[in-house]
């Protein structure tokens with residue numbers, strides 16, 4: 001069961017992190033150079049179908065893995081387990097990602113123009129950095145902390 005959870009968590013991470021790196025490093029510069037929101041929206045529309053289920057899998061498997069590592073959360077807190085702050089980092093990243101994604105989806109994307117494209121670009125860059133930090137925090141939990 002644990003191994004299956006890690007496999008699905010890594011699969012979801014591959015989709016989420018990989019998709020955002022392609023978006024930020026390849027699609028976004030093209031959209032900004034052409035000042036054409038459609039370049040971004042075209043990729044976003046396709047990626048969303050894979051990216052959203054991937055994020056849902058991350059949340060589901062992530063919380064189950066937290067329970068696997070820390071079945072007694074208050075005991076882990078009392079023992080100052082060095083991996084626990086990294087779970088906090090993941091929760092903060094989740095809140096920040098959700099806030100940016102909701103703002104992009106509900107406020108920016110419905111009225112996207114060449115003028116507002118740079119604002120969406122910053123959202124994309126931030127969510128991509130957060131995606132990589134999710135991965136770093138995950139590795140820290142597995143290895144007992146960083147460095």
Ligand code: HEM
Pocket residue numbers: 006009010012013016017055058059061062063065066069087090091094131134135136137138139141142
């Ligand atoms: C897009 C979001 C996320 C990404 C990209 C991500 C990525 C990763 C990666 C790459 C690992 C290392 C796996 C390993 O080597 O075993 C990991 C581990 C872990 N993640 Fe996430 N994660 C995400 C969201 C979450 C969430 C929301 C939680 C729950 C708070 C969570 C909890 C954990 C735990 C507990 C581990 C340790 C699992 C283990 O190694 O046994 N993750 N994560």
